[in-house]
Amino acid sequence: MIDNGFEPKILAFCCNWCSYAGADLAGVSRLQMPPNLRVIRVMCSGRVSVEWVIKAFSSGMDGVMVLGCHIGDCHYIDGNHRTKKRFVLLGKLLGALGIEPDRLCLDWVSASEGQKFQDVVTKFTSRVKELGPNPIVAA
Amino acid sequence: MIDKVRQIISDLLDRGEADAVLALANEHGNVQPYLYKKGDSLDNLVLWPKYSMGPIVQSIQNADPALKLAVVVRGCDDRALVELAKRNQISLFNVRIIGLACTEAEAKECACAHPYPRSIDVGDKIDGIVSSDELAEVSGKDYGGRLQFWKDAFARCIKCYGCRNGCPLCICEDCVLEDDAWVKAGEIPPPFPIFHLIRAYHLSDKCVECGECQSSCPMDIPLTSLYAMIREEFSGLFDYMPGADEDRKSPLVTSLEEEPIREGTA
Amino acid sequence: MADVRVGVFICHCGTNIGGVVDVPSVVEYARALPNVIYAENNLYTCSEGGLASIREKIAEHNLNRVVVAACTPRTHEPLFKNTCEDAGLNRYLFEFVNIREHCSWIHMHAKDDATEKAKQLVAMGVAKVQWLQPQQEYEGDVLKASAVIGGGIAGMTSALSLANQGYEVHLIEREKELGGLVKSVNRLFPTNVDADKVITPIIEKAKANKNIRLHMPAELKDVKGFIGDFDVTIYENGADNVIKVGTIIVATGAQELKPDGFYNYGKMDNVVTQLDLEGKLKQDKKWIDDLAGVTMINCVGCRIPERTYCSRFCCITAIKNAWILREANPKAKVVVLHRDLMAYGVEFEEYYRKAMEAGVLFLRYNLDKPPQIIGKEKPEKIKIHDELTDSHLELPCDMVVLTTPLVSARDNEAVSKMLKVPLGDGMFFLEAHLKLRPVEFATDGVYVAGSARWPVDITESISQGYAAAAKAAIPMSSGKIKVEAITSFVNIGECIACGTCVLACPFNAISVVDTDGKMHAQVNEAMCKGCGTCVATCPSGAIQQKGCTDQQILCMIETLAGGL
Numbered sequence: 001m002i003d004n005g006f007e008p009k010i011l012a013f014c015c016n017w018c019s020y021a022g023a024d025l026a027g028v029s030r031l032q033m034p035p036n037l038r039v040i041r042v043m044c045s046g047r048v049s050v051e052w053v054i055k056a057f058s059s060g061m062d063g064v065m066v067l068g069c070h071i072g073d074c075h076y077i078d079g080n081h082r083t084k085k086r087f088v089l090l091g092k093l094l095g096a097l098g099i100e101p102d103r104l105c106l107d108w109v110s111a112s113e114g115q116k117f118q119d120v121v122t123k124f125t126s127r128v129k130e131l132g133p134n135p136i137v138a139a
Numbered sequence: 140m141i142d143k144v145r146q147i148i149s150d151l152l153d154r155g156e157a158d159a160v161l162a163l164a165n166e167h168g169n170v171q172p173y174l175y176k177k178g179d180s181l182d183n184l185v186l187w188p189k190y191s192m193g194p195i196v197q198s199i200q201n202a203d204p205a206l207k208l209a210v211v212v213r214g215c216d217d218r219a220l221v222e223l224a225k226r227n228q229i230s231l232f233n234v235r236i237i238g239l240a241c242t243e244a245e246a247k248e249c250a251c252a253h254p255y256p257r258s259i260d261v262g263d264k265i266d267g268i269v270s271s272d273e274l275a276e277v278s279g280k281d282y283g284g285r286l287q288f289w290k291d292a293f294a295r296c297i298k299c300y301g302c303r304n305g306c307p308l309c310i311c312e313d314c315v316l317e318d319d320a321w322v323k324a325g326e327i328p329p330p331f332p333i334f335h336l337i338r339a340y341h342l343s344d345k346c347v348e349c350g351e352c353q354s355s356c357p358m359d360i361p362l363t364s365l366y367a368m369i370r371e372e373f374s375g376l377f378d379y380m381p382g383a384d385e386d387r388k389s390p391l392v393t394s395l396e397e398e399p400i401r402e403g404t405a
Numbered sequence: 406m407a408d409v410r411v412g413v414f415i416c417h418c419g420t421n422i423g424g425v426v427d428v429p430s431v432v433e434y435a436r437a438l439p440n441v442i443y444a445e446n447n448l449y450t451c452s453e454g455g456l457a458s459i460r461e462k463i464a465e466h467n468l469n470r471v472v473v474a475a476c477t478p479r480t481h482e483p484l485f486k487n488t489c490e491d492a493g494l495n496r497y498l499f500e501f502v503n504i505r506e507h508c509s510w511i512h513m514h515a516k517d518d519a520t521e522k523a524k525q526l527v528a529m530g531v532a533k534v535q536w537l538q539p540q541q542e543y544e545g546d547v548l549k550a551s552a553v554i555g556g557g558i559a560g561m562t563s564a565l566s567l568a569n570q571g572y573e574v575h576l577i578e579r580e581k582e583l584g585g586l587v588k589s590v591n592r593l594f595p596t597n598v599d600a601d602k603v604i605t606p607i608i609e610k611a612k613a614n615k616n617i618r619l620h621m622p623a624e625l626k627d628v629k630g631f632i633g634d635f636d637v638t639i640y641e642n643g644a645d646n647v648i649k650v651g652t653i654i655v656a657t658g659a660q661e662l663k664p665d666g667f668y669n670y671g672k673m674d675n676v677v678t679q680l681d682l683e684g685k686l687k688q689d690k691k692w693i694d695d696l697a698g699v700t701m702i703n704c705v706g707c708r709i710p711e712r713t714y715c716s717r718f719c720c721i722t723a724i725k726n727a728w729i730l731r732e733a734n735p736k737a738k739v740v741v742l743h744r745d746l747m748a749y750g751v752e753f754e755e756y757y758r759k760a761m762e763a764g765v766l767f768l769r770y771n772l773d774k775p776p777q778i779i780g781k782e783k784p785e786k787i788k789i790h791d792e793l794t795d796s797h798l799e800l801p802c803d804m805v806v807l808t809t810p811l812v813s814a815r816d817n818e819a820v821s822k823m824l825k826v827p828l829g830d831g832m833f834f835l836e837a838h839l840k841l842r843p844v845e846f847a848t849d850g851v852y853v854a855g856s857a858r859w860p861v862d863i864t865e866s867i868s869q870g871y872a873a874a875a876k877a878a879i880p881m882s883s884g885k886i887k888v889e890a891i892t893s894f895v896n897i898g899e900c901i902a903c904g905t906c907v908l909a910c911p912f913n914a915i916s917v918v919d920t921d922g923k924m925h926a927q928v929n930e931a932m933c934k935g936c937g938t939c940v941a942t943c944p945s946g947a948i949q950q951k952g953c954t955d956q957q958i959l960c961m962i963e964t965l966a967g968g969l
Contacts, residue, residue, distance in 0.1 A: 089373065
């Protein structure tokens with residue numbers, strides 16, 4: 001993890017059945033992570049509105065994560081199919097506007113993947129540190 | 140070209156295939172939508188400047204759902220009608236489309252890449268404008284350059300809602316852009332990029348390339364360039380063009396089995 | 406937000422939280438948040454003392470919103486919600502903040518950062534709770550009737566189980582007789598009892614039971630509705646018949662794979678499957694005396710790249726039939742060629758041993774060097790490569806029996822579409838959860854038993870039949886279902902009936918209806934599972950999810966953005 005003095009603010013939306021549970025498992029397993037992350041819990045990653053993420057970036061979040069169940073394993077059958085399509089698209093739209101798509105992380109973490117949660121969060125935090133502060137709110 | 144349109148309109152009305160035909164007329168020096176009935180003179184018929192016909196069809200059908208309507212449409216109108224029909228705002232069942240292809244000059248005016256409807260009754264299909272100068276300029280920049288370009292452009296926004304009002308596919312009764320929770324009243328310009336990115340996302344599967352947004356904007360914000368970029372990204376991911384297919388549902392709403400993301404794009 | 410009075414309870418969880426997060430400072434921070442009337446810390450909020458304190462403080466301070474900051478909601482949320490309810494506060498006016506699994510336990514060496522994070526998480530929870538509204542859980546009626554699709558051993562077991570509890574059961578069978586696959590079987594392992602002697606009494610009971618309405622032969626045509634109120638349309642006696650039930654059990658079974666293309670099946674006489682052999686054994690057995698040798702080849706058409714699974718009970722079927730043949734003709738060379746033997750548990754292992762002692766030869770073969778049948782119209786000899794000794798054997802063989810797996814029934818795809826339940830590997834039905842919910846579907850009110858779900862033997866079919874019946878009886882016995890109030894709801898005035906949410910819903914729970922001339926979307930609360938996918942799809946926010954409205958989430962984002 002580079003140390004450039006910048007501590008990013010990172011918001012993650014996690015689904016109750018998979019990624020939130022995976023995050024819990026990471027906690028139970030005492031897997032240490034950078035403290036930049038704040039988690040908002042939803043029942044399904046399909047609930048995560050693109051507008052929320054736009055609002056988050058517009059309000060100054062340096063990085064946003066949307067973490068759901070693996071495709072095919074969604075507790076609500078295929079809610080996460082829409083999640084995938086929406087956020088792949090949002091990444092492209094952000095790029096079109098000049099906002100680095102790497103500031104948006106879309107990934108899939110199951111309830112048993114505590115290790116993966118730690119991994120994904122640590123890597124993303126590191127990447128956002130490299131990218132620097134949110135360019136939207138910066139002068 | 141206009142004579143041919145007149146011919147088609149009077150034929151439809153005479154034969155009773157349409158109760159009324161929606162087109163444009165020059166009334167007292169102003170061009171406006173006009174509903175021609177059997178026996179009306181077609182002298183005041185004009186084809187340009189274009190007018191967004193989608194919302195007009197909606198109003199007519201709300202007032203008289205049983206009316207057998209014909210409507211003169213350009214490519215963008217045709218696409219708008221398809222998308223409105225998909226969303227239960229109009230019915231294409233009793234509607235006869237009179238397809239009008241745009242000229243090169245007309246296509247250039249709107250920087251339109253598809254200046255023709257699905258089926259053409261009048262005019263010749265031309266290739267259309269793939270890229271405007273503005274679009275080329277923005278696409279060539281790196282992230283920092285692009286961001287500055289759009290920040291500068293949207294700094295001019297006075298939140299007049301002209302783009303939203305002019306768009307044939309902005310049909311929500313309760314627009315989130317007027318909801319204080321998302322876009323606070325009184326903030327001019329609205330904080331970047333929330334107003335315009337939310338609208339762009341909402342229209343990513345609906346934009347029919349009519350250019351009304353930019354022509355409505357009093358501040359010369361290059362909206363058609365933004366939407367051209369949006370359409371390109373969307374088409375690249377899903378191979379989907381709004382308005383092309385009445386039966387195809389938006390990829391954003393369906394499962395990955397029904398509408399997958401194209402390989403090698405995600 | 407008129408008169409919102411928030412109480413905040415922050416847990417030390419012993420030293421789990423308290424050892425990292427400076428809990429008292431978080432409490433002080435919470436006290437200063439807008440509309441927080443009361444805040445305290447507890448050693449263990451989930452203890453009797455902690456819960457009592459919550460109840461007391463709700464009363465004492467007239468709290469109408471409660472926030473607990475502790476472990477994960479996935480453990481104790483129901484407990485705290487119950488506590489609120491006990492104190493007279495609607496259970497949906499409660500918010501749980503995770504400062505253990507998501508904070509103290511993962512930032513153990515960054516105490517200041519962890520404390521800062523805990524404060525922000527609490528602030529987010531306090532912001533959200535103020536937007537929560539009291540909710541009533543939807544209660545629907547459940548018809549005390551069930552439809553069992555499939556009259557095999559699993560289906561009949563479920564039907565009898567439910568009928569004996571007093572429920573009306575409609576048993577729907579596609580063929581002209583009950584019994585399914587068991588009717589084609591000769592004897593049953595591991596006791597070698599006559600299959601007819603086992604299945605016939607069950608069939609008689611099913612036919613005689615007053616509560617079982619038998620629809621046979623009848624084809625399933627359509628299913629509409631939801632738990633408690635299904636309309637099942639079947640085609641019987643030349644006409645459609647609509648049956649109204651509260652629950653449905655899928656027991657449609659499976660079929661044996663016919664191994665076309667393997668080992669000359671269909672091209673040579675006397676190359677048969679185990680089921681073919683069962684049929685032969687049910688008739689006169691004189692032909693066994695003339696046998697010089699029988700070779701059984703196991704795992705034909707399964708445990709291969711095209712079909713990777715093991716069908717579980719075919720090994721023991723092969724052992725059974727091999728033993729029967731050997732006992733009937735001790736002079737015949739009876740060989741079982743296998744790629745691992747599935748003879749688990751006490752009885753099956755014993756059974757296998759007895760077959761070996763009777764003289765059945767068990768040899769391991771490899772797909773790289775498969776056995777070769779020598780003969781013209783029918784087998785005369787068989788050439789086998791024994792893996793263990795790495796040598797070739799040639800044995801007399803007049804009959805080759807191919808042990809093939811069960812594959813999914815031919816109608817599974819159609820049935821799965823009618824019931825809106827998924828199919829998994831091999832087009833077998835996919836249960837809600839492999840370990841935790843083996844006889845249920847994600848769709849409420851529909852259950853599965855027997856080989857429809859995965860190849861099983863009779864013991865397992867019967868167990869699953871009982872299990873599915875037990876599960877189906879739960880909603881039927883109370884006659885009511887209660888749905889957690891996290892469902893979606895539509896603001897009729899804002900809705901333009903574009904139908905987008907209807908398409909987005911994975912459970913088909915939304916439809917467009919007309920109310921006093923206004924078309925709008927409507928959510929069927931009994932079918933809504935509370936995923937919220939519809940809400941994210943609606944551009945105008947006309948549809949929202951209880952407990953997860955845009956307003957409730959936005960205030961959390963704003964709190965986070967503002968207080969940084």
